[in-house]
Amino acid sequence: MYRRVLVFLFCTVFSLHANPPSSALQQPKKIVYLVTDIRIPFWEIMARGISERAFSLGYQLEVLSSDNNPKKELELTLKAIREKADAIIVSPSTSSACVTILKFAHKEGIPVVISDVGTEEGEYLSYISSQNKEGAYAIGKVLTEAMVAKGYEKATVGIVAIPQKRRNAQERTAGFMQALREAGIKGADIKQQITWSEEETYGYVSEMIQKYPDLRAIWLQTSNSYKGALRAIKDAAKTYEILLVTFDAEPEFLTLIPQGVLVGSAMQQPYLMGEEALDAVHRHFQNEEVAKHIALPILPVRAETIKQMLPKIKRDVLGLGEERR
């Protein structure tokens, strides 16, 4: 909540000093970013991408985080509608919840850009996503190469997945499994996150290590609970024995990957996605053509490549641009 208020104030202040794209006499257009949980770094980075681009283009932006609460998500959606937002950028809790958001917005004629997660259906202006399947496939290749290097061809891989109802989750699983199939390595088990907490991840990983003796690798489909996974491996005394790859990024990864604690991570570019979302709204306001679907590449980062990709990682993945920082 604290962070949300900060972001809001930040955006509001910026909106007062920015040059609006329209007449100076006109009120700047209000854009609401509905985010499922601003407490998660990925979304916070994306929010910054959106906010900073809104600031630069002179839009009034309000970031509303539902903190992973569906009721609140609906309440905030209705709030945005009642406050007559000119556009909504949404990172929904689920693709399904997004449908409801789109439905209410559509009823009021408010254009919506979906930034990640996606929707099951509904009317929207544009959908900004990562190339999840390709990214997962790439990190899958990184893992299988590492496993082969360590002689783990016969070993299995456990997966701690984000809810598979999400479209992006399904794409990630598909891409990763393709890489495993190509390497001839089998999956041991797949666990879906519910609370997204470290403890949950710790439990899943511990269970799989115990249950599958030939388990030699863990893939986390997200980054936020990587600590739970590391702890579970460590507690099982399998550090460096059980390999860990993740999806997305945490600032700590810039250290852990070169150290080999993490074999690698498929890093989305949330900051860049936020910028792209705001740009889509802007193009709409400018009556320019807006692509219905914009899929941004995922960066397969591993120890060997991280140095080379570091500037892009810092800006587009971690939102650590010089200006903003």
Place this chain on the structure above:
Amino acid sequence: MILQRKHSLHLILGVIIISVVSGIMFLHAAYRYEHTKNKMIQELKHASKLTIESLQKHMTDLVASYSLHEYDKLILNEIEVRDNFAIILEDYKMGEVLGGGAYISGKIRNEAWQVVDYDPANPEHAKKLQEAYDVAKHEIVTRLGEKAGMLWVYSSDRFIKKELRNIVTSTLVDTFFILLFLFFVLYFAIRLYILKPLSNIIGVLSDSDEDGIPLRQITQTQGSKEISALANTVNTMIETIKKSRITLTKQHQQLLSQKEVLAYQAHYDFLTGLPNRILFNDRLEHAIEKAHVSGKKVALLFIDLDHFKEINDSLGHDFGDKLLQKVTAQFQGIMGANNTLSRLGGDEFTVILEELQKAEEASHVAQLLIDLFAEPLFIEEKRLYVSCSIGISIYPDDGKDARNLFQYADAAMYKAKEEGRNNFQYYSAEMTELSLQKIVVETNLREGLKKGELVVYYQPQINAKTGVVSGMEALVRWQSPLFGLISPASFLPVAEASGLIIELDRFVMQSALTQIAKWRKEGLDTGVLAMNLTVKQLQQKDFLSYLQTLMQETGCDPKYLELEVTEGQIMTRPEEAIRILGEINQLGIRLSVDDFGTGYSSLSYLKKLPIHKLKIDQSFIKELPYDEEDVAITRAVIALAQSLNLNIIAEGVETLEQQEFLVRNGCEHIQGYFYAKPMPADEVEIFLKKQHRRDD
């Protein structure tokens, strides 16, 4: 006509098949319709129930988690799976988010039965929900017991109607094809197994001869067992009919032969082979018709043999028949082409003479017939003299119809008889009058008997030597109020001819016996009562019992009775006369022969007869004592009686000379006017009383 009004079996079967199948299909369809309808209603309600059951499992969590799209998808999935009409959710929790009330969402079917989002603000949707066939609702309650919403499941009868329409349509189509199928199958089956064999049978039965009997047998190769049985039965019937026809034909021929025989017997005389009375009448009428056209005359000759009865009685019926056959042959010998000889019965013959120009032409034939018997006939080596009497009537002179001609010829024949027989007589109008008189007499005599117009007179018989009454003869008299006192000679022949003589004789017997008994009781000596009886009376089967009863009733002693029988009557059938008279004699009654000397008495028979007395006929007394023949005959009769030890009496004695001659020659008993005429009872009584006083 009746056959035309009837329908063919094809049509009847067609109607039956169509009616039955239609009826069955209708009932089946009605049952299926109702069954399906009920089933679908149940299914519809069940689907609503299942929908609610299915939805309620997840709906609570989805509502509680504000998963609007999730429950929207769930509703969509459910409505598509269950084919509900509408599923509406009242989401109270979302309603809170929206500021109170319920957030209403759901799915509903449009006209194309596509699922669309339910819009509470759309009046068309609201109306559709109201028109829904069925609705079920379920309250959504969270685990904490909080009312989270209300689920409404609406059902439409669209599918019921559609299904029922399909049933009706499919039933109609099914019915049509089943009808078509059954019609053809049954039609061809029935045609093959029933109609065709039946037509075959009908064809065979129709192909018949003029008598309607089929010419050939049924050759049945198809058809049912029953049809084959029918064919066999019909074949058997045909065979039986054919055999029956052969038998019937034979019987028919026999009947024809018998008919011919009967027709012959009906029209011809069995004895002589001549046309009988029936054919005679026919021929006579035919002859009259011809003569009417041609204008010529027809003569009818009625021939009666003289004394044939006596011949028949004395020589027997066989002899009589041979005589008739002989006479027939004689007659036929002189018959011409235009003559018809017939025998009417007994000794009666007729001859129809046609094509006559004059009535006198009949005389020639009549004379020829009479002349046939100029010479005696020989039968069974017996020589027999026969004659005949012929009556002739002429068409159109005497009468114009057969009946009259016959009556007139008959009358003329009687005239010939009266004229001494052996002659012929033409009819004249007077004959009719005589005949009429006979009828009048017979009628009045019958009436007179009933009315007591007939009375018994008594003529005393006197012993000439002693002058004492030895007896009296009862004589009948008819005192008619119309004609006065009528002579017995006038009415007795009529009575005898008509059969009235039996009744008349018995009337006399009863009256006389009663009277004699009465006089006897009064002490008057009447002597023996003599009564005349005809042979017909004696031949009556009940005569003897009647006589005995009469004697008992009147108390008349038989020794005072004497029955007189004429010589001629005894001699007609002498054997029978001997038997009957013997029986009468057994009763103690005396017998005497009346009119002795006038007939052909056989002395051998006379000797056998149980008689006590001979009565000399008055025809011999009349000329006594002057006629030599009468004197000789009278003396001979008296001598005969004396030689046979019989009493003798003379009747018709009127003069003293006659009385003296008779007494002198040995006949003491006298009856006649010389002593007394026949008198009524009261006068006889006076006579007897005088006699009695004189004797005293």
